[in-house]
Amino acid sequence: MENRIIQENTLRFFTENVFLKMGCSQTHAKLAADVLIQADLRGIDSHGVARLVGYVRLLEAGRINPQPNIRIIHETPSTAVVDGDKGLGLVVAPIAMEWALEKAEQVGTGWIAIKNSNHFGIAAYHAMKALERNMMGWAMTNASALVAPTFSKQRMLGTNPIAFVAPAGEEEDFVLDMATTTAANGKLEIASRQGQLIPEGWAITKEGTSSLSPNILKEDGMLLPLGSDIIHGSHKRYGLGSMVDILSGVLSGAAFSRWVPPFPAYVPMPANAPGEGLGHFLGAMRVDAFQKAETFKSQMDIWIRSMKEAIPIDEHQKVLIHGEQERVFEALRKKQGIPIHSSVWGQLQELDQKFTLNILQDA
Amino acid sequence: MENRIIQENTLRFFTENVFLKMGCSQTHAKLAADVLIQADLRGIDSHGVARLVGYVRLLEAGRINPQPNIRIIHETPSTAVVDGDKGLGLVVAPIAMEWALEKAEQVGTGWIAIKNSNHFGIAAYHAMKALERNMMGWAMTNASALVAPTFSKQRMLGTNPIAFVAPAGEEEDFVLDMATTTAANGKLEIASRQGQLIPEGWAITKEGTSSLSPNILKEDGMLLPLGSDIIHGSHKRYGLGSMVDILSGVLSGAAFSRWVPPFPAYVPMPANAPGEGLGHFLGAMRVDAFQKAETFKSQMDIWIRSMKEAIPIDEHQKVLIHGEQERVFEALRKKQGIPIHSSVWGQLQELDQKFTLNILQDA
Numbered sequence: 001m002e003n004r005i006i007q008e009n010t011l012r013f014f015t016e017n018v019f020l021k022m023g024c025s026q027t028h029a030k031l032a033a034d035v036l037i038q039a040d041l042r043g044i045d046s047h048g049v050a051r052l053v054g055y056v057r058l059l060e061a062g063r064i065n066p067q068p069n070i071r072i073i074h075e076t077p078s079t080a081v082v083d084g085d086k087g088l089g090l091v092v093a094p095i096a097m098e099w100a101l102e103k104a105e106q107v108g109t110g111w112i113a114i115k116n117s118n119h120f121g122i123a124a125y126h127a128m129k130a131l132e133r134n135m136m137g138w139a140m141t142n143a144s145a146l147v148a149p150t151f152s153k154q155r156m157l158g159t160n161p162i163a164f165v166a167p168a169g170e171e172e173d174f175v176l177d178m179a180t181t182t183a184a185n186g187k188l189e190i191a192s193r194q195g196q197l198i199p200e201g202w203a204i205t206k207e208g209t210s211s212l213s214p215n216i217l218k219e220d221g222m223l224l225p226l227g228s229d230i231i232h233g234s235h236k237r238y239g240l241g242s243m244v245d246i247l248s249g250v251l252s253g254a255a256f257s258r259w260v261p262p263f264p265a266y267v268p269m270p271a272n273a274p275g276e277g278l279g280h281f282l283g284a285m286r287v288d289a290f291q292k293a294e295t296f297k298s299q300m301d302i303w304i305r306s307m308k309e310a311i312p313i314d315e316h317q318k319v320l321i322h323g324e325q326e327r328v329f330e331a332l333r334k335k336q337g338i339p340i341h342s343s344v345w346g347q348l349q350e351l352d353q354k355f356t357l358n359i360l361q362d363a
Numbered sequence: 364m365e366n367r368i369i370q371e372n373t374l375r376f377f378t379e380n381v382f383l384k385m386g387c388s389q390t391h392a393k394l395a396a397d398v399l400i401q402a403d404l405r406g407i408d409s410h411g412v413a414r415l416v417g418y419v420r421l422l423e424a425g426r427i428n429p430q431p432n433i434r435i436i437h438e439t440p441s442t443a444v445v446d447g448d449k450g451l452g453l454v455v456a457p458i459a460m461e462w463a464l465e466k467a468e469q470v471g472t473g474w475i476a477i478k479n480s481n482h483f484g485i486a487a488y489h490a491m492k493a494l495e496r497n498m499m500g501w502a503m504t505n506a507s508a509l510v511a512p513t514f515s516k517q518r519m520l521g522t523n524p525i526a527f528v529a530p531a532g533e534e535e536d537f538v539l540d541m542a543t544t545t546a547a548n549g550k551l552e553i554a555s556r557q558g559q560l561i562p563e564g565w566a567i568t569k570e571g572t573s574s575l576s577p578n579i580l581k582e583d584g585m586l587l588p589l590g591s592d593i594i595h596g597s598h599k600r601y602g603l604g605s606m607v608d609i610l611s612g613v614l615s616g617a618a619f620s621r622w623v624p625p626f627p628a629y630v631p632m633p634a635n636a637p638g639e640g641l642g643h644f645l646g647a648m649r650v651d652a653f654q655k656a657e658t659f660k661s662q663m664d665i666w667i668r669s670m671k672e673a674i675p676i677d678e679h680q681k682v683l684i685h686g687e688q689e690r691v692f693e694a695l696r697k698k699q700g701i702p703i704h705s706s707v708w709g710q711l712q713e714l715d716q717k718f719t720l721n722i723l724q725d726a
Contacts, residue, residue: 074653074654075652076470076471076649076652077440077441077470077471078440078441078470078471078472078652079471079472079648079649079652079653081653081654106440107439107440107441107470108439108440108441108442108474109441109442109472109474111471111472111648113653136610136614148673149670149673149682150682150683151675151676151677151680151681151682151683152673152674152675152676152682153674153675153676154673154674156669156670156673156682162603164602164606166609166613174605174609176602176603176605176606178602178603208676226589239527239539239541239685240525240539240541240603242537242539242670242685243527243539245666246529246537246663246666247499249666250529250659250662250663250666251499251650251653251654251659252653252654253654253658253662256662256666257665257666257669257670258669274662274665275662285442285474286439286442287614289438289439289441289442290437290442290444290476290614290615291437291444291614291615291616295616296613296614299613299616299619299637299638300609300613302620302637303608303609303612303613303619303620306519306620306621307512307519307605307620310511310512310515310517310519311515311516311517312514312515312516313514313515313516313571314514317514318514319512319513319514319515319519320513320514322602322605
């Protein structure tokens with residue numbers, strides 16, 4: 001079946017209305033929809049409206065509170081812990097990021113650990129809020145366990161992404177958003193859909209042996225940390241995923257390690273969790289807390305140009321700067337619309353009927 | 364030739380005296396020696412006294428100022444930029460870390476970008492200073508270019524390590540210190556010494572093709588980012604190394620990218636550098652700026668135990684926590700002495716004579 005092309009505005013209007021029907025306020029629905037639409041615009045199809053039905057199911061399972069009382073429960077001038085009150089991560093994280101930015105305005109930097117939240121979409125969305133204010137931004141989140149630490153065959157860590165962004169001057173801003181596994185979950189889904197094997201080094205079976213099956217996660221298999229095996233540095237990355245879990249989970253009072261709540265609503269919640277909900281960690285650093293913003297941004301231009309001009313192995317493939325590909329997608333999709341995979345389109349239509357929205361009928 | 368075993372105290376006394384002869388103050392010599400001796404104690408032989416002669420040569424080449432005026436040139440309550448005045452990174456970084464800790468005492472967190480410095484030894488040393496004060500610590504540094512970004516065959520980034528530490532309660536503290544390449548430089552040196560080939564995925568030739576030679580860096584080859592190739596996530600890690608370079612170099616006003624000063628004094632300084640010297644980035648976060656320190660530490664214990672108890676692939680090899688192996692080394696070497704490779708021993712004896720110290724004669 002073919003992809004369906006749908007315009008940004010229609011998709012945004014539809015998504016907002018689904019969140020409204022879920023019981024979210026006008027403001028929260030707008031926020032949550034914006035996070036998902038940005039993912040689709042930027043080409044991160046796995047984290048956009050493809051997840052909308054998943055959020056609806058979490059709500060129906062009572063795992064999401066559509067009207068959360070999101071609040072700071074402890075703070076210092078440069079830090080805070082936020083209780084997300086079981087809200088959508090798509091709402092909790094943007095509100096908390098706003099507080100991080102305010103703290104950075106006051107004392108140079110702001111750092112927020114968040115507990116009792118849910119999946120927050122693409123990490124880059126939250127970090128990028130810093131760019132508008134001449135700040136560098138960070139966003140991390142823990143996620144339900146899919147990754148085996150080095151030497152183990154048990155799922156203990158999530159794909160635990162890290163986003164880091166820095167503003168440039170004439171060049172485009174630097175926007176890094178990386179899962180800390182060798183391959184993100186979504187890449188296995190794509191391989192599965194296309195009936196292809198996955199490369200060695202992406203995943204292992206539940207016995208801890210190498211697997212090339214794109215469906216291995218459904219058979220209790222596990223993703224491998226960035227670096228794949230110990231010879232190629234997986235012990236380091238397992239450390240990096242650990243850092244994200246400690247900052248997002250342990251530091252905030254959220255669940256962590258094998259207790260992080262799963263995204264699919266049909267997967268039972270891990271028993272005896274040592275904390276509440278998913279955890280995130282957000283940061284903002286005012287560039288001019290270190291040096292003049294103009295100087296920093298023109299130095300960033302030099303940094304970016306030096307990378308772009310690095311001698312390529314193949315002259316037709318130049319070095320890419322992080323964020324570059326996503327901006328190409330965004331420009332294209334804003335103009336031409338967003339392609340929706342047929343299986344996702346089916347889900348969206350079901351939501352359209354379920355909530356009697358009738359927005360997608362003629363789209 | 365055999366390794367020489369030397370007691371910590373003798374090695375420390377000798378190292379302090381070499382730094383004194385280099386013109387360092389008593390305080391600075393003690394600090395610098397401590398950083399190197401800690402590396403040797405913790406089993407990071409590549410970053411301990413094996414580098415001492417390298418620092419002496421940098422001094423003789425006029426690239427290190429033994430009496431630097433290390434100072435804050437810009438600050439906010441939670442941030443500062445420090446000018447290292449061409450001092451030893453072994454001295455500049457510990458002093459700057461002290462300022463980061465003080466800022467964290469005041470406003471919850473402290474973040475210091477440092478320019479005009481030199482190599483600072485093991486990153487973990489600096490981050491670990493946070494542990495004594497119930498804080499989490501960060502340390503990063505850029506380093507001279509040895510790594511090709513994905514799609515390129517030019518050296519553009521250093522091994523750019525990240526250290527992150529967090530205090531535990533009854534368990535040992537979490538201490539991550541990772542180069543952001545698949546293999547650290549020192550691993551190639553060990554393979555070279557032992558006459559062994561290196562695994563696929565560690566390095567490439569100057570033409571950008573795979574190399575198994577442990578001497579490939581001497582033939583203008585390059586290290587590969589963690590992840591090795593694009594299928595295994597190297598594009599992510601090239602992003603991680605970039606983040607370290609942006610925070611350590613661009614943000615501080617130091618040199619960055621291909622302009623970072625080399626450690627070997629015989630390698631010419633890159634021309635037209637866009638900043639001054641090496642750059643570091645240090646951070647401290649008070650645990651109780653987020654939650655009660657006791658609560659955090661007992662939650663860390665749960666996190667650590669959950670990892671240690673993860674089902675192993677081979678029951679004889681349990682999951683290791685970051686910092687665990689280094690602590691085993693430290694306990695052993697404090698008792699039994701530090702093994703010094705014969706080639707390093709020869710260098711140290713030359714320094715002993717050069718500076719007429721006569722400390723190693725009977726050691």
